[in-house]
Amino acid sequence: MSISKEEVYKKVKAVVVEQLGVSEEEITEEASYTEDLGADSLDTVELVMALEEEFSTEIADDEAERLTTVGKTVDYVLNNLK
Amino acid sequence: MMFNGQVVVVTGATRGIGLSIAKAFAEQGASIAICSTKDDQAKKVAADIGSSFNVQTYGEGVDIKDFDAVGRFFDNVCDLFGQVDVLVNNAGITRDNLLLRLQKDDWDDVINVNLNSIFNTTKSVIKRMLKKKYGRIINIASVVGLMGNPGQSNYAAAKGGMIAFSKSVAREYGKKNITVNTVAPGFIETEMIESLPKEYLSNIIDNIPMSRLGTPSDVSRAVMFLASKDASYITGQVISVDGGMYM
Numbered sequence: 001m002s003i004s005k006e007e008v009y010k011k012v013k014a015v016v017v018e019q020l021g022v023s024e025e026e027i028t029e030e031a032s033y034t035e036d037l038g039a040d041s042l043d044t045v046e047l048v049m050a051l052e053e054e055f056s057t058e059i060a061d062d063e064a065e066r067l068t069t070v071g072k073t074v075d076y077v078l079n080n081l082k
Numbered sequence: 083m084m085f086n087g088q089v090v091v092v093t094g095a096t097r098g099i100g101l102s103i104a105k106a107f108a109e110q111g112a113s114i115a116i117c118s119t120k121d122d123q124a125k126k127v128a129a130d131i132g133s134s135f136n137v138q139t140y141g142e143g144v145d146i147k148d149f150d151a152v153g154r155f156f157d158n159v160c161d162l163f164g165q166v167d168v169l170v171n172n173a174g175i176t177r178d179n180l181l182l183r184l185q186k187d188d189w190d191d192v193i194n195v196n197l198n199s200i201f202n203t204t205k206s207v208i209k210r211m212l213k214k215k216y217g218r219i220i221n222i223a224s225v226v227g228l229m230g231n232p233g234q235s236n237y238a239a240a241k242g243g244m245i246a247f248s249k250s251v252a253r254e255y256g257k258k259n260i261t262v263n264t265v266a267p268g269f270i271e272t273e274m275i276e277s278l279p280k281e282y283l284s285n286i287i288d289n290i291p292m293s294r295l296g297t298p299s300d301v302s303r304a305v306m307f308l309a310s311k312d313a314s315y316i317t318g319q320v321i322s323v324d325g326g327m328y329m
Contacts, residue, residue, distance in 0.1 A: 044255065049213060 008077045012070060015054050019047045029071030055081050084310060089163040091115045091156070093146060093203060094173030096127045098272035103170055103305050104296030108135035110253030110306070112168070115159040117144040138163065146173050152202035152228060156210075157199040165214060166207045168309045171200045171244070172222040176274060178233045189236045196240035199248060208255070217260035218309045221248050224299070224326045225268040241266075245320055253321030261317035263308045268324025270296040291326030 013027050021035050033039040033047065050063040055077055059067070067073045085107055095104040108114050108131045116131075118124040121143025129140025140162055144155045159166060174196045177188035197271035200221060211217030226234050227241025245264050252262040269275055269286055275295070279287075287293060304323045307313055322328050 042258070046212065049209065 003078075005074065005078060009070075009074050011054060012051070012073050012077065015050050016070060018045065019043065019050050027070055029059070029069070029074065031070050032068055033070075034068070051077075057081060083109075084306070085110040085112035085168075087111070088167040089113045089115065089159070089165050090156075090168040090170065090309070091117075091159060091166050091203075091207070092170040092172055093117050093144075093199065096120070096123045098172075099267065099270060099298045099301050100172040101127065102302040103172060103222075105135070105202045106270070106299070106302040106306055107168070107309075108132075108137045108139070111137060113138040113140075113163050115140040115142075115163065115166075117142050117146065117155055117173075119143060119145070126268065142268060144197040146202065149202045152199070153206050156203070156206040162195040165215065166210055167214075168218045169203060169207050170220045170222065170305060170309075171203055173199055174222070174224075174240075174274075176234070176237050178237070180233055181235050182275070184236060193243075193317045196237065197243045197247075200244055202249060204247075206258070208251075210238065211260050212255065212258055215259050217220060217255070218313075219248070219260065219262040220305050221245075221262070221264045222305070223248075223266045223320070225266050225322060225328050228266055228320070228322070228328050235236050248320075249318045251302050256317050261308070261313070263307065263313075265301060265304050266320050266322045266324065266328070267301045268296055268322070268327045270298060270301060272298060284317065292303055294325060296323060296325060 012025060017024055020037050020039050020043060026029055026037065031037055033044050048059055048067065052059055067076055090107040090112040092100050092104045094100040096118040104114050104116050114131055114137060116124055116128055124141035124143050132139035140159060142155055142158065145151050157173040176190060177192050179188060182197055204219060221244045223244045224241040226238045248262045248264045261318050268290065287295065301323050306323050308316065
């Protein structure tokens with residue numbers, strides 16, 4: 001089952017909106033969770049937990065640390081969940 | 083019953099203060115999971131508590147120093163009960179000696195069992211509590227962690243470390259409705275102090291304003307309070323249950 005980049009982006013966006021309480025318009029692929037979307041370190045941990053739930057997967061801590069922007073998150077999901 | 087539907091994990095709960103805590107929560111309707119060094123004892127005590135109080139229980143022998151073993155224990159608890167609402171870090175040992183005579187093993191054992199263990203257990207539950215946005219973590223330290231005590235530099239260091247750890251974790255997860263508090267018992271009537279010389283003990287009692295040793299239930303009542311709804315807005319605190327030894 002393959003999932004398109006558009007679909008992943010949409011799902012990631014929905015999770016980010018819900019978790020960080022930002023509006024959809026603020027989200028771009030380049031948006032950094034901590035610098036642009038106002039997340040603190042605990043928020044990013046929770047965001048990863050929510051993404052794990054959304055995509056029914058486990059994201060290792062060292063991988064999670066690299067998911068600093070929406071775009072990187074989308075790429076991670078595309079590369080790891082096929 | 084105060085803890086109906088909640089899951090409470092107590093480490094080192096086959097005797098002494100830990101056993102008293104496990105029973106107190108069982109009496110209030112909680113499902114109880116306990117661990118101890120010996121598997122048969124943990125299972126027996128869990129079964130006894132289950133039949134005495136008509137609650138679900140689980141017991142397992144766990145090397146609390148072993149991060150992976152502790153993780154598996156919590157996986158087992160969650161497979162069985164689905165969640166952990168309350169974690170009571172109670173497991174502890176003493177290896178008393180003057181620093182001059184204290185061996186490296188005495189130091190390492192006490193730090194590993196009393197302090198490193200709470201990293202293992204707390205790290206295992208924190209993500210689950212974060213997901214639920216609810217958790218009560220209660221660490222059983224000691225008056226010795228606040229005052230120091232000759233012959234217990236290792237124990238005091240571990241207990242003081244527990245207190246500092248509790249405060250830091252309390253600060254990290256306060257806004258997620260997870261509270262972390264410490265109970266600091268004084269000298270409590272358990273096997274742990276039975277080995278102390280009589281003279282030493284009577285000298286201690288002379289220095290307790292309430293002039294008596296504490297009982298395990300004196301401690302478990304404070305733990306229950308911190309785990310209850312009544313303590314919802316209390317975090318990062320140290321509650322001394324020591325008859326006034328430290329104030």
